[in-house]
Amino acid sequence: MNQTIYFKTTMFDLAKEKKNPINPIYGASLLDWLREELQNQFEITAPDAEDWGWYSEFEYQGSRYLLGACALFEEGDDPTRELEWVFQMDKYRSIAEKLMGKNKMTTEDSCFVFFKEMFEKQPQINEVKVG
Numbered sequence: 001m002n003q004t005i006y007f008k009t010t011m012f013d014l015a016k017e018k019k020n021p022i023n024p025i026y027g028a029s030l031l032d033w034l035r036e037e038l039q040n041q042f043e044i045t046a047p048d049a050e051d052w053g054w055y056s057e058f059e060y061q062g063s064r065y066l067l068g069a070c071a072l073f074e075e076g077d078d079p080t081r082e083l084e085w086v087f088q089m090d091k092y093r094s095i096a097e098k099l100m101g102k103n104k105m106t107t108e109d110s111c112f113v114f115f116k117e118m119f120e121k122q123p124q125i126n127e128v129k130v131g
Contacts, residue, residue, distance in 0.1 A: 002066075002068070002088045002089060002090040002105060003088070003089050003090075003105055003106065003107050003109070003112050003130070004086060004087065004088050004089075004130070004131040005086075005087045005088075005089075005112075005115065005116055005119060005128060005129070005130055005131070006084060006085070006086055006087075006127075006128070006129045006130075006131050007084070007085055007087070007119050007125050007126065007127055007128045007129070008082045008083065008084050008085070008125070008126045008127045009082060009083065009085060009122075009124055009125045009126065010080065010081070010082050010083070010124065011033070011122075011124045011125065012029035012030060012033065012071070012083075012085075013029065013079070014026045014029065014071060014073060014079045014083075015079060016029065017029050020049040020053070020054065021049055022049050022050065022051045023049075023051050023052070023053075024075070025052065025053045025054070025070050025071075026053075026054075026070065026071040026073055027047075027053040027054040027068075027069035027070035027071055027085070027086075028047040028049075028054045028069070030054075030069040030071075030085055030087065031044070031047040031054055031055075031056045031067060031069050032047060034056075034067070035056070037118075042058060042059070042060065043058075043059070044056045044057070044058045044067065045057045045058070047069075050068070052068070052070065053068055053069055053070030053086070054068070054069050054070065055067060055068045055069070058111075060110070060111040060114065061110060061111070063091055063092070063103070063111065064091070064092040065089055065090065065091055065092065065111055066088075066089070066090045066091075066092070067087070067088070067089055067115075068086075068087070068088035068089070068090075069085065069086065069087050069088070070085070070086050071083050071084070071085050071086075072084040072085070072086065082126070086131075087115065087119070089105065089109075089111065089112055089115065090105055091103065091104070091105040091109065091111075107130050116128065116130065
């Protein structure tokens, strides 16, 4: 089960994002920003398109995660106003872990807490909520 963080910000310029070839959904700029911010600590893969937005993969304390991002923006909206962003996380688990109900992705997961606190500490990010 994935876990989600919502927040609002004007940090990202949607006009500079590459086009999602599957759906006209923005979100790569958030993942690019995370890659840059964390480049000296962690390796996050380059964002790739999905029908629901953008994703990257990431390893944290021995576990692999899928990081997803999308901006709640539609054609005609003002891209300079504060936009709501959705950041999703899912943990890769083995078949045995899934069958045994172990190592589930929760809001208490240390990786989830890491990203939530990172967003909360960023002065240009507002209204951080877990959903």
